[in-house]
Amino acid sequence: MPRGRDQDDDYSVYRNARGVFSGFTLTHKQAHFVRALLEAMAFLIRRDLEGLNRLGVAARELRVLGGGAKSRLGSEIKADICGIAVVVPARQEAAVLGAAIRAAVGVGLYPDIASAVEVMASGGEVVKPNPAHRPFYDRVYELYVALHDSVRDLYPECAVVSRMAR
Numbered sequence: 353m354p355r356g357r358d359q360d361d362d363y364s365v366y367r368n369a370r371g372v373f374s375g376f377t378l379t380h381k382q383a384h385f386v387r388a389l390l391e392a393m394a395f396l397i398r399r400d401l402e403g404l405n406r407l408g409v410a411a412r413e414l415r416v417l418g419g420g421a422k423s424r425l426g427s428e429i430k431a432d433i434c435g436i437a438v439v440v441p442a443r444q445e446a447a448v449l450g451a452a453i454r455a456a457v458g459v460g461l462y463p464d465i466a467s468a469v470e471v472m473a474s475g476g477e478v479v480k481p482n483p484a485h486r487p488f489y490d491r492v493y494e495l496y497v498a499l500h501d502s503v504r505d506l507y508p509e510c511a512v513v514s515r516m517a518r
Contacts, residue, residue, distance in 0.1 A: 368511035374499055390426045391489075394433035395496045401434055413437045413478075417446040424479070432485040433493065442475035449473060 373388060401411055413436055416427060427438040443449050453468045462468035 368507040369504075370507055370510045370514075372499065372503055374495075387425075387429075390423070390429045391433065391492070392496070393420075393426075394430045395493055397430060398434045398493060399497070401436075411436060413439050415439045415441060417441065417444060427477075427479040428482070431479045431481040433489045435481050435486060437481070438479040440477045440479065441473060443473065 371392070373385065376384065376388075397414065404411060414430055414434060416430070416438055420426060421440045421444050427440055431438045441449075449472065453465060453472050456462050456468045456472065457465055462471070
């Protein structure tokens with residue numbers, strides 16, 4: 353076990369995690385699988401947000417960057433599943449923006465990082481959750497959690513089989 357990790361840590365389970373598609377029939381098309389992937393990513397985020405809430409840290413909004421910020425549908429799905437607004441910043445290149453913010457503070461254009469962020473990282477689109485979608489996604493999320501928990505013990509064996517196939 354690596355230093356700093358509890359024995360109850362899920363790291364070893366998630367290192368071997370594999371994806372599962374469930375509930376599909378022969379009538380489903382490629383678009384259904386793409387949407388399922390977007391929803392699965394949002395379910396992962398929701399689960400993480402619930403963990404933060406249990407620690408007393410509540411998120412007021414989600415901010416998306418990079419590739420995830422390019423999909424309006426992905427942002428809508430995240431907002432609906434997580435039940436909070438998703439902010440798509442006007443400037444998508446986070447690493448470049450972060451470096452520029454630090455440089456602006458360093459040369460004295462702003463007194464601190466918070467002030468620089470307020471000006472330099474402001475703007476963008478806010479995607480709000482659609483309350484009408486919440487009952488559906490709450491039900492699907494319950495299934496997602498139950499399915500995840502029922503297959504997680506299979507992950508290590510799936511990893512072994514994957515290595516055998518190489």
